[in-house]
Amino acid sequence: MRRLRTALCDRLGIDLPIVQAPVGSAAGPELVAAVSEAGGLGMLALTWQSPDQARHSIRRTRELTTRPFGANLVLDFPVDDLLTVCLEEKLPIISTFWGDPTPTHARIHQAGTLHLHTVGDVDEAVRAVNAGVDVVVAQGWEAGGHVRGSTTTMALVPAVVDAVDPVPVMAAGGIADGRGVAAALALGAQAAMLGTRFLAATEAATHEVYRQRLIAATSPDTVHTTCFDGGWPNAPHRALRNTTLQRWQAAGSPTAPLRPGEGDVVAVNASGKDHHRYEDLMPLPAMTGDLAAMALYAGQSVNLVHDVLPAPRHSRSGRRHHRPAAKPGVVTHAPSAVLFDVDGVLVNSYPAYRRIWSRWATLRHLDPDVVWSHTQASGRSTPSRWGQRVRLDSSPRGDPKEGVGLATQQRLCRRNARPCVKDPDVVRHRRLRSQGSISVLNTRMTWA
Numbered sequence: 001m002r003r004l005r006t007a008l009c010d011r012l013g014i015d016l017p018i019v020q021a022p023v024g025s026a027a028g029p030e031l032v033a034a035v036s037e038a039g040g041l042g043m044l045a046l047t048w049q050s051p052d053q054a055r056h057s058i059r060r061t062r063e064l065t066t067r068p069f070g071a072n073l074v075l076d077f078p079v080d081d082l083l084t085v086c087l088e089e090k091l092p093i094i095s096t097f098w099g100d101p102t103p104t105h106a107r108i109h110q111a112g113t114l115h116l117h118t119v120g121d122v123d124e125a126v127r128a129v130n131a132g133v134d135v136v137v138a139q140g141w142e143a144g145g146h147v148r149g150s151t152t153t154m155a156l157v158p159a160v161v162d163a164v165d166p167v168p169v170m171a172a173g174g175i176a177d178g179r180g181v182a183a184a185l186a187l188g189a190q191a192a193m194l195g196t197r198f199l200a201a202t203e204a205a206t207h208e209v210y211r212q213r214l215i216a217a218t219s220p221d222t223v224h225t226t227c228f229d230g231g232w233p234n235a236p237h238r239a240l241r242n243t244t245l246q247r248w249q250a251a252g253s254p255t256a257p258l259r260p261g262e263g264d265v266v267a268v269n270a271s272g273k274d275h276h277r278y279e280d281l282m283p284l285p286a287m288t289g290d291l292a293a294m295a296l297y298a299g300q301s302v303n304l305v306h307d308v309l310p311a312p313r314h315s316r317s318g319r320r321h322h323r324p325a326a327k328p329g330v331v332t333h334a335p336s337a338v339l340f341d342v343d344g345v346l347v348n349s350y351p352a353y354r355r356i357w358s359r360w361a362t363l364r365h366l367d368p369d370v371v372w373s374h375t376q377a378s379g380r381s382t383p384s385r386w387g388q389r390v391r392l393d394s395s396p397r398g399d400p401k402e403g404v405g406l407a408t409q410q411r412l413c414r415r416n417a418r419p420c421v422k423d424p425d426v427v428r429h430r431r432l433r434s435q436g437s438i439s440v441l442n443t444r445m446t447w448a
Contacts, residue, residue: 008135008168008190012093012114013068015039018181019170020311021195022072022095023145023204024048024297025284029057030203033064034311041191043095047074051081058089068092070116075099076232087111095137098148098235102131118172120149125160129167136164137193140173144196144299146237147173147224154187161188176301196299202310207283209291211308213240219300228295229256230279237280240296244277266290 006017018040020032025045032042044061046054054071061069070093071086073079083104086094094108095116108115109132118137119125125136138160140153149156153173161169171184172193184192199206200214217240224238227245239245247260256262259278267275267289275281275294283291 004185006168006185006190008170011168012041012191014041017185017191019043019191019193020198021143021145021172021193022097023195023199024282026199026204026206026282027072028203028205029061029064031198031201031205031311032061032069033067034201034203035198036065036067036069038311039067041093042069043093044069044071046071046082046086047077047079049082051085054082054085055089058086058091070095070114072097073104075101075104076235079104083107087113096133098146100131101128101133105132116170118148119160120147121151121156122159122163124148125164125169129164133167135168135170136160137170137172138189139193140171141224142174142238142300143172144199144222144238144302145297146232146235153184157184157187157189174299174301176299176304180301180304194301196297196301197305198311199298200305200308202308205284207285207287207291210283210294210296213242213292213296214298214302214305215307217298217302217305219303222298222300222302227253228278228280230276232280235280237295237297238299240298240302242292242294242296243290244293248278266293 004017005015009015009017014036016039018035020027020035020040020042022043022045025048027043027045029044032044035042042061042065044054044057046057049057058071069091071091072095073082073086074097076098083094087107090111091113093114093116095118096104097118101115101117105115114135115133116135116137117128117131117133118139119128120139125138128136138153138157139148140156141147141150142153151159153171153175156173157169157171168190169188170191170193171187171189172195175181175184175192175194176197180194181192196214198204200211221240222238223241223245224236225245226234226236227248228237228239229235244261244266248254251260256278261277264277265274266277267283267287269275269284270286275287275289277293280295282297283294
């Protein structure tokens with residue numbers, strides 16, 4: 001089965017355009033390694049660890065996987081010592097968030113490490129590229145955890161793609177299954193970052209109380225707020241509505257120290273340390289207390305989280321799951337399967353479009369540069385037409401190479417002013433047959 005890859009996949013050394021968001025304390029070595037082993041990119045969250053703890057996390061992850069993984073640093077905190085550890089351990093990928101990446105980029109670049117930076121608006125994306133970052137992560141307002149901007153993913157991603165081209169872009173916020181990844185790629189992103197979905201993975205360092213709240217929640221249960229600011233003030237975030245948040249809102253959303261229940265101990269960890277109401281901490285394993293009153297970070301994609309599943313470590317084939325009755329609409333959950341039910345997704349980008357025209361010309365023994373010049377002169381390469389889908393009357397079964405004959409495809413493509421190559425990299429036939437699965441398109445042109 002052909003897997004969907006983008007140029008950024010090759011650059012990151014991964015098989016699938018899926019990146020696990022650095023979801024705070026939940027993103028430990030076990031989760032990171034499991035995602036990387038499944039073909040995606042796992043990301044450690046190291047900001048709130050000591051340098052020794054960070055070094056241990058990196059080395060423990062390396063014991064669990066030989067695949068690439070990275071680490072995230074939040075620039076609103078002192079991270080120089082942590083960055084030193086990451087570079088000494090020769091991490092191939094470092095992502096930064098919430099601040100100016102310029103001071104850290106020089107050190108990252110000198111070490112030959114790939115630098116990702118998360119932004120919340122177009123201006124911030126442009127500043128990040130001017131600072132030299134290699135990949136921009138465009139985080140939409142739907143995201144869970146701490147949210148940088150106020151623009152939705154659907155509006156933000158294409159705007160950032162256009163603004164920073166040719167720098168590759170990842171999409172984050174509101175993505176939890178293959179359909180979301182497909183949408184992100186259609187918007188011009190080269191990968192998708194998923195966070196809420198992985199909070200309910202068996203390898204995530206999350207308490208069972210938290211997981212069950214995620215499973216039971218729907219999108220309206222999430223709130224964009226500044227309620228849980230203990231430890232990270234003035235940082236908006238999205239979390240599930242709970243008793244702490246409801247009491248705070250009922251009191252008029254006062255600031256500290258005037259909030260109801262200020263100073264209450266709501267949880268105790270395994271070492272006996274107290275954790276108070278309004279802390280920016282999620283429920284972790286071995287904690288006891290009123291854990292449901294803690295910060296239950298979740299994005300609006302929580303509506304697609306139906307159960308606790310492992311991030312498969314060795315799976316290289318897609319799996320399909322029956323659609324649960326409670327929250328219908330899910331296609332798949334497992335990170336290695338999340339793309340297999342959307343083979344043939346449209347990748348909408350100018351360079352990809354030109355590559356398809358070049359391939360079409362080469363197979364017909366024509367000069368690709370001459371053909372490309374002709375397409376530009378004839379207006380066939382205008383952005384409004386890059387994403388046009390060509391529906392073919394192909395056979396419902398068999399290999400992608402089977403179905404409509406090449407002459408018929410060429411005729412249909414000429415009618416639509418589109419190049420068409422009878423090749424599995426260009427024409428992908430896919431029909432989902434398992435009970436409860438959703439067919440994206442039976443036949444689809446792939447600009448990739």
